Amino acid sequence: MPPEESPSPQNQHCFQRRGFSYDRAIKYFFASNAGLTIVILLLIIVFLLKEGLGFFPGYRRELEIYRIAGLEFVDISRRNLTAHEQLSSVLNRAYFAEINGQCARELKRTREASAVFNSFSDQTSATRDLIVNNQNSGLDPNSEMLAALRKNHAIQKEKALTSLPATPHLTAAEREQLLASIRTRDATATDDPPLVTTLAQQYAAAQQQCAKPLAELRTVIDSFEAAGADLSTLVTEMTDAVTSTKEALQNADLLEQNRKSLLAAAANAKDPTERRKLLADAHASLAEKPDIEGPMRALMRRQPDCSATHTALRHACADILARLPPSLSQSDANRLLRAANKATPLLLDSLGQAPQQITQWRHDKPVPLSDAIRSFLTGKDWVTGGAWQDFYGILPLLIGSLMISFVALCLAIPAGVGAAIYINQFASPTEQSVVKPVIEFIAAIPSVVLGFIGILIFGTVLRDLSQLDALAWVPGFPIEERLNMFTAGCLLALMSIPTIFSLAEDALNNVPSAYAEASDALGASRIQTSFRVIIPAAFSGILAAVLLGLGRVIGETMVVLLVAGNRIKIPDFSAGLGSFFQPSHTLTGIIAQELGEVPLGSVHYRALFVVGILLFGIVLGINVTAHKFVSRTPN
Amino acid sequence: MPSLSQPPSIDVHDMHFSYGDACALKSITLAIPENRVTAMIGPSGCGKSTLLRCFNRMNDEIPGARVTHGSIHIGGIEIHHPSVDVVKLRRNVGMIFQKSNPFPRSIHDNVAFGLQLHGSQNRDLIAESVESALRSAALWDEVKDRLHDSALGLSGGQQQRLCIARSLAVKPRILLMDEPCSALDPIATAKIEDLVRTLKEQYTLIIVTHNMQQASRISDHTAFFYLGELIEFSDTLKLFSNPSNPLTENYIRGTFS
Numbered sequence: 001m002p003p004e005e006s007p008s009p010q011n012q013h014c015f016q017r018r019g020f021s022y023d024r025a026i027k028y029f030f031a032s033n034a035g036l037t038i039v040i041l042l043l044i045i046v047f048l049l050k051e052g053l054g055f056f057p058g059y060r061r062e063l064e065i066y067r068i069a070g071l072e073f074v075d076i077s078r079r080n081l082t083a084h085e086q087l088s089s090v091l092n093r094a095y096f097a098e099i100n101g102q103c104a105r106e107l108k109r110t111r112e113a114s115a116v117f118n119s120f121s122d123q124t125s126a127t128r129d130l131i132v133n134n135q136n137s138g139l140d141p142n143s144e145m146l147a148a149l150r151k152n153h154a155i156q157k158e159k160a161l162t163s164l165p166a167t168p169h170l171t172a173a174e175r176e177q178l179l180a181s182i183r184t185r186d187a188t189a190t191d192d193p194p195l196v197t198t199l200a201q202q203y204a205a206a207q208q209q210c211a212k213p214l215a216e217l218r219t220v221i222d223s224f225e226a227a228g229a230d231l232s233t234l235v236t237e238m239t240d241a242v243t244s245t246k247e248a249l250q251n252a253d254l255l256e257q258n259r260k261s262l263l264a265a266a267a268n269a270k271d272p273t274e275r276r277k278l279l280a281d282a283h284a285s286l287a288e289k290p291d292i293e294g295p296m297r298a299l300m301r302r303q304p305d306c307s308a309t310h311t312a313l314r315h316a317c318a319d320i321l322a323r324l325p326p327s328l329s330q331s332d333a334n335r336l337l338r339a340a341n342k343a344t345p346l347l348l349d350s351l352g353q354a355p356q357q358i359t360q361w362r363h364d365k366p367v368p369l370s371d372a373i374r375s376f377l378t379g380k381d382w383v384t385g386g387a388w389q390d391f392y393g394i395l396p397l398l399i400g401s402l403m404i405s406f407v408a409l410c411l412a413i414p415a416g417v418g419a420a421i422y423i424n425q426f427a428s429p430t431e432q433s434v435v436k437p438v439i440e441f442i443a444a445i446p447s448v449v450l451g452f453i454g455i456l457i458f459g460t461v462l463r464d465l466s467q468l469d470a471l472a473w474v475p476g477f478p479i480e481e482r483l484n485m486f487t488a489g490c491l492l493a494l495m496s497i498p499t500i501f502s503l504a505e506d507a508l509n510n511v512p513s514a515y516a517e518a519s520d521a522l523g524a525s526r527i528q529t530s531f532r533v534i535i536p537a538a539f540s541g542i543l544a545a546v547l548l549g550l551g552r553v554i555g556e557t558m559v560v561l562l563v564a565g566n567r568i569k570i571p572d573f574s575a576g577l578g579s580f581f582q583p584s585h586t587l588t589g590i591i592a593q594e595l596g597e598v599p600l601g602s603v604h605y606r607a608l609f610v611v612g613i614l615l616f617g618i619v620l621g622i623n624v625t626a627h628k629f630v631s632r633t634p635n
Numbered sequence: 636m637p638s639l640s641q642p643p644s645i646d647v648h649d650m651h652f653s654y655g656d657a658c659a660l661k662s663i664t665l666a667i668p669e670n671r672v673t674a675m676i677g678p679s680g681c682g683k684s685t686l687l688r689c690f691n692r693m694n695d696e697i698p699g700a701r702v703t704h705g706s707i708h709i710g711g712i713e714i715h716h717p718s719v720d721v722v723k724l725r726r727n728v729g730m731i732f733q734k735s736n737p738f739p740r741s742i743h744d745n746v747a748f749g750l751q752l753h754g755s756q757n758r759d760l761i762a763e764s765v766e767s768a769l770r771s772a773a774l775w776d777e778v779k780d781r782l783h784d785s786a787l788g789l790s791g792g793q794q795q796r797l798c799i800a801r802s803l804a805v806k807p808r809i810l811l812m813d814e815p816c817s818a819l820d821p822i823a824t825a826k827i828e829d830l831v832r833t834l835k836e837q838y839t840l841i842i843v844t845h846n847m848q849q850a851s852r853i854s855d856h857t858a859f860f861y862l863g864e865l866i867e868f869s870d871t872l873k874l875f876s877n878p879s880n881p882l883t884e885n886y887i888r889g890t891f892s
Contacts, residue, residue: 515739518738521725522726522748523722528752532748532751537739
């Protein structure tokens with residue numbers, strides 16, 4: 001090589017002198033950027049697993065305490081007691097729905113009269129209070145002031161009289177009488193207008209009248225409620241006993257943990273005096289093993305008593321419930337009665353099984369780790385921060401997330417894919433230049449803004465709509481809760497439409513123009529080319545777009561937290577399609593809501609991490625599947 | 636004008652064509668005979684492909700492209716007349732593109748596509764048509780055992796013959812070929828050229844090519860275009876042996892500047 005072509009070492013940049021060329025330096029710079037993101041991803045996964053996987057041993061220990069302290073034993077009775085209480089509540093509601101339905105006219109009349117009077121009182125009460133205070137304030141009422149106040153009150157009264165609510169169920173004469181009594185009323189009067197009192201009395205009389213033929217039902221309900229008293233007492237007594245055992249066990253666990261960390265610190269301590277001190281501390285905190293056998297024996301002594309109470313309750317309930325009337329006259333009451341009839345066999349069944357469960361229960365049956373995992377994956381309760389026992393069952397959250405996503409996809413797939421097909425295949429350039437940015441603009445709305453729009457406008461409008469008689473045929477209407485899964489699903493659909501639209505449009509765009517040309521040359525019309533050539537060729541890309549949209553929907557947090565209603569309960573599927581109008585909680589929402597409040601390192605904290613891992617796994621799975629479809633798109 | 640022994644299949648009269656403001660073809664007058672192979676040659680950008688795409692109105696899809704003057708008659712019908720159904724025109728005037736473009740489907744479905752497009756439902760009838768189209772395109776023996784495999788698994792030459800079969804399946808009268816062999820190796824090219832020679836018994840073929848040997852081998856008539864104008868159109872033998880225009884002579888000798 002001629003010497004002038006190779007620069008002397010002095011002319012080289014310091015990189016080059018160390019054996020780096022500029023090209024390699026630039027290459028390493030970008031390689032390190034790519035590497036960094038991968039490293040960060042790995043760190044996140046490791047962190048999630050490290051924090052999360054500690055959950056299962058911790059939860060296992062909680063379930064173990066739940067068993068050895070006897071809470072599980074008490075829960076057999078508690079469940080039945082709760083079911084019994086719920087059934088009596090339903091029966092009571094049916095009873096009152098029947099009475100109120102029969103006295104509907106009297107109820108409306110007394111409500112309207114009271115509403116008129118209350119509206120008047122609300123508008124004048126401030127001045128009235130001033131007058132009363134002034135009169136009572138001392139021996140020397142300020143007469144001038146009092147006169148001014150009274151004048152003011154009179155003006156307010158006149159004004160209030162013009163803006164009172166309508167009374168469609170009162171006759172004109174009655175209304176006139178009511179208004180007259182208000183008009184002539186003294187500012188300091190405290191008694192109700194005579195009509196209000198009369199109507200209230202009429203209503204009470206009507207209630208009594210209606211209750212007479214229902215006396216039989218009332219006795220049935222009362223005796224049913226009374227039948228649960230023994231079980232209730234028993235549960236209360238046992239509860240006190242087992243919770244104190246549980247506390248003792250938990251405290252012992254805490255002390256043990258403390259001791260272990262002291263020992264670990266002692267092992268690491270360099271200074272011998274400090275080490276001795278730490279060891280002494282650790283020794284001092286050696287926990288006394290709490291006595292669990294004594295309370296357990298006491299609890300077990302109640303076993304026969306417990307079984308007997310259940311059997312007695314079962315007989316009582318079976319007898320009583322057979323005396324329920326076959327039907328009632330009001331539709332509301334009938335609905336509740338049907339619900340009660342449906343719940344009855346379940347309760348009897350559960351009560352019947354209880355004695356066997358009680359005698360078979362063993363406090364020293366081991367709790368394997370698989371129990372904790374099963375309880376997490378298939379548990380129907382997510383109960384946290386309660387005084388009794390925490391359960392971390394993911395099912396209600398998972399079902400909520402899936403149902404909301406289902407609603408969202410049902411709405412977003414037709415809208416997003418349809419818009420993409422139209423824009424890519426049929427729209428004029430002007431339409432394209434307007435519609436495309438507008439749809440992509442939706443993605444710019446922050447999800448929290450979308451959430452409060454959802455609460456304030458969408459939820460309210462939907463609930464008001466659902467109350468229209470014309471829409472009563474829709475399953476689930478009228479909606480009880482303004483915030484529900486359907487509302488959340490609609491907003492999530494709106495959020496995922498830009499994703500689905502853009503990616504589907506890209507997929508359609510990526511179909512080689514040669515396909516369209518070939519199809520055109522064979523004499524295909526525009527629509528035939530679109531639906532027989534372009535869309536089938538883009539199908540896997542469109543599917544990938546939908547899957548990525550689904551990933552976005554499942555991972556979305558803010559909207560569901562604000563709009564889904566946050567009730568941790570498996571929806572009541574007996575409502576059919578209407579179950580989509582029930583509130584629920586989600587995997588994402590629970591993390592956002594609870595993570596800020598849990599003590600670091602607690603079982604609850606770790607449970608949220610496991611939920612996070614599950615969520616990560618679901619979304620990762622969806623994205624990997626989507627990638628498979630994208631790579632299958634022909635180019 | 637050269638005298639033609641055959642009745643004209645395509646009759647172009649004083650046609651001007653532009654893309655927006657840019658004039659691409661100027662005053663083209665040309666009568667293409669039936670059941671013959673007509674080659675169109677000329678340097679890149681001379682307008683020969685544009686003219687070819689005028690014959691089945693493929694230029695309709697390009698915004699701003701239009702015939703500004705003159706007319707094209709196919710079988711006596713003015714094809715740019717508003718009453719003409721483009722779908723019917725394209726059934727009669729098939730087209731083969733420079734790069735083979737089979738659909739990402741099975742071989743059978745590719746050939747059947749055009750038939751299904753025009754409403755054929757009968758499976759037996761379709762199978763029959765597919766077979767005869769593949770036989771006409773000299774592809775049947777190579778693919779008869781794998782009709783339901785993806786067309787994308789065929790070689791380049793086979794794909795191009797599949798595209799020819801796909802066009803033949805809808806029974807056109809005229810077949811337009813836009814440099815059909817430019818992406819193929821010599822063996823595949825030879826097969827296509829053989830095919831063109833057999834096809835001319837039943838079809839009128841118009842082939843745009845850059846390969847002058849190919850034009851001289853397979854065509855009966857040749858048209859030479861330069862800068863959007865038709866310079867010379869005559870029997871292939873005459874055009875290559877004794878061109879009447881010096882431009883043509885320069886181009887076919889390769890001394891073109």
